[in-house]
Amino acid sequence: MRKLGKNSLLAFGDKYRIYILFALVFAFMSLFAPRFFNVFNITSILKVISMNACVAIGFTVVMICGQLDLSIGTVITFAGVLALGLKPALGYAGSIAVAVVAGGLVGVLNGLLVAKAKINSFIVTLGTMTVLQGAIYQFSGGNSISVSTPDAFVISDFLGKSLLPLLTPRILISLVLVLAMEAYLRRTRSGRNFYLVGGNRNTAWLAGIPTDKYTVAAFVLSGVGAAIGGVLSVLESTAATLKLGENSLMYVISATIIGGTAMSGGKGGVLRSVVAIFTLEMLYTGVILFGLGNEVKIFIAGLILAYVVLYEAYATYKHENDLGRRPELMKELEARRMAKEKA
Amino acid sequence: MADDRSLGSSSVGRLVSAAGVYGIAALFLAVGALLQATGIIRGFLTIQNMLNIVDAAALVGIVAVGMAFVTYSGHFADMSVPTTMGFTGYVCIELLRYGFIPAVIVALAIGLLIGLMNGFVVGKLKANPIIWTLAVNYVTMGVIRLIWVNKQIYPDMRGSGQKAVELFDNIYRLRFFNLIGLPVVMLLVLVVAGQFVMTKTSFGVKLKLTGSSLRAAKFSGISVERVITTAFVLTALTATIAGLAVTSLSRVGAWYNGAGYDFKAVTAIVIGGMTLAGGRGSILGVLGGSLIIGLLNNVLTLLGVGTFSQDMIRGAIFIVVVGINAKSLRSLGRDDA
Numbered sequence: 226m227r228k229l230g231k232n233s234l235l236a237f238g239d240k241y242r243i244y245i246l247f248a249l250v251f252a253f254m255s256l257f258a259p260r261f262f263n264v265f266n267i268t269s270i271l272k273v274i275s276m277n278a279c280v281a282i283g284f285t286v287v288m289i290c291g292q293l294d295l296s297i298g299t300v301i302t303f304a305g306v307l308a309l310g311l312k313p314a315l316g317y318a319g320s321i322a323v324a325v326v327a328g329g330l331v332g333v334l335n336g337l338l339v340a341k342a343k344i345n346s347f348i349v350t351l352g353t354m355t356v357l358q359g360a361i362y363q364f365s366g367g368n369s370i371s372v373s374t375p376d377a378f379v380i381s382d383f384l385g386k387s388l389l390p391l392l393t394p395r396i397l398i399s400l401v402l403v404l405a406m407e408a409y410l411r412r413t414r415s416g417r418n419f420y421l422v423g424g425n426r427n428t429a430w431l432a433g434i435p436t437d438k439y440t441v442a443a444f445v446l447s448g449v450g451a452a453i454g455g456v457l458s459v460l461e462s463t464a465a466t467l468k469l470g471e472n473s474l475m476y477v478i479s480a481t482i483i484g485g486t487a488m489s490g491g492k493g494g495v496l497r498s499v500v501a502i503f504t505l506e507m508l509y510t511g512v513i514l515f516g517l518g519n520e521v522k523i524f525i526a527g528l529i530l531a532y533v534v535l536y537e538a539y540a541t542y543k544h545e546n547d548l549g550r551r552p553e554l555m556k557e558l559e560a561r562r563m564a565k566e567k568a
Numbered sequence: 569m570a571d572d573r574s575l576g577s578s579s580v581g582r583l584v585s586a587a588g589v590y591g592i593a594a595l596f597l598a599v600g601a602l603l604q605a606t607g608i609i610r611g612f613l614t615i616q617n618m619l620n621i622v623d624a625a626a627l628v629g630i631v632a633v634g635m636a637f638v639t640y641s642g643h644f645a646d647m648s649v650p651t652t653m654g655f656t657g658y659v660c661i662e663l664l665r666y667g668f669i670p671a672v673i674v675a676l677a678i679g680l681l682i683g684l685m686n687g688f689v690v691g692k693l694k695a696n697p698i699i700w701t702l703a704v705n706y707v708t709m710g711v712i713r714l715i716w717v718n719k720q721i722y723p724d725m726r727g728s729g730q731k732a733v734e735l736f737d738n739i740y741r742l743r744f745f746n747l748i749g750l751p752v753v754m755l756l757v758l759v760v761a762g763q764f765v766m767t768k769t770s771f772g773v774k775l776k777l778t779g780s781s782l783r784a785a786k787f788s789g790i791s792v793e794r795v796i797t798t799a800f801v802l803t804a805l806t807a808t809i810a811g812l813a814v815t816s817l818s819r820v821g822a823w824y825n826g827a828g829y830d831f832k833a834v835t836a837i838v839i840g841g842m843t844l845a846g847g848r849g850s851i852l853g854v855l856g857g858s859l860i861i862g863l864l865n866n867v868l869t870l871l872g873v874g875t876f877s878q879d880m881i882r883g884a885i886f887i888v889v890v891g892i893n894a895k896s897l898r899s900l901g902r903d904d905a
Contacts (some may be wrong), residue, residue, distance in 0.1 A: 524710025
């Protein structure tokens, strides 16, 4: 055991920052926000975040690998549109399979372009994002797609009905996926390898880890996760709007960084990202509950992302600035200067 | 592929590598002419259509010329361009009642502030340029929604004077000799100025070194923060100019006025031979890239390809060009893409 002191307390605070933040926001909202602390409201928050939670599963892994995936928002919408649009032709089993596989294929494409063609990940995914955007409109003709057959409503009812207090099947599925991924990343060798690849690519490669394979795998996880999130969401709402994944990129990036996943890679965790998503969603819900409009919510979401990026950049900047400096030497020089001035 | 970072590259060599883009543009023109000759498309080789192409290319080109400075400095792209365009358009229309000149000046000042902020955060604090400017894009979108609550505004509805409205409409519609539109003239001026700044001034040289190797630039005493900030300011200013032109074209202030211009501009830049690794390329090439984007759009539209498929084609071209660039840099042994 390290000795207790100010530093270890700070380290504790840093390590569990997101959980502390979560508790604080939850307590604040429960105490002050009207109509916040009740089963109905918290269930509805959980329902909202269950889509982005699925998305964060893969996105966090991509970020742990030191890459970024900007295409998640369009993958969500694309998968949602495919799942409902192909349903008349293929039935649910077929259309869902196609949607999830399509998400995976987008991931394969992203991953190969990043790992093999060695293009910057956010440039690649910017390109695939544009292609997918076109594909979504092309496929849907620019309109929302909805299904209104009896079996669609049966599935929708099943996914949305509370089994236990707070837990509907859709929330449960998301939760299981998140916990499974967390366990995989923490407890298995191949899961931990993602951290090594992100922490130092060359060292990982020298240690015999096929870094390219892990990079591609991370993007595939991201594509599949986003697709599952989109599919589950449209299955419950029985309609796929073209704005389904519009804000997810903003929400998921900010949450992942707040959750403590470093943009440079090698650090972070899926569960932390999801807790951060929960925290942010409570804030956004709070904004609405306090009677401020949707405009304010979007503005605040943007501000939070800007603040988070700024904070991360500033912390790195300060760290690099202080690197190799000897504060005690500066103090001594300062003292000498003062003495000189006195004399 | 020519690499004008290598020592001893003459200005002739640079011209040749830029001329490659115009070769491709000529090829597109030839394909269009061929398609018309075979009767597949109609109305390609008319003066009106050529003007349409040039006008469309001008708007993309104005943004691209500014953003090229950010790309050249090794910071990829400025994703805050779409809402910068939308926001400054809104502001200009809102302030038209105080006269045309003040409205334009305030719009430009706001563009300048956004550029300064981006430059400070990316240059000084070294934030990831794409993520930061994306965040700024969301924040500006939020500001637009907060102020105007999803309402669109028109130039003549805020009690603004007839004269100011007319001047505003003319930003896009003014034509010299009934042919060349004001945006085209602005683009040409910007291209000449940009090419001059990039190749003949000390700022251009510093920018090139910053883009080629940030560390080397820093260690040779260049204030890289200032260079990068200037690049972002130039981007924001040209985005503002393009934003005013687009708003003048549509005669309405709307948040979606600049949508898609970020990606179109980056595509024009990479097609124009500027690598995303920074430090390579030229403004003349970017002009060629913008022309190609304009031609591509025009030919595809005449062929009856929808806007959405055009997005897909443009995205695919973008990925392929960037991939080829990265590969050719690697085969040169400069694996920093």
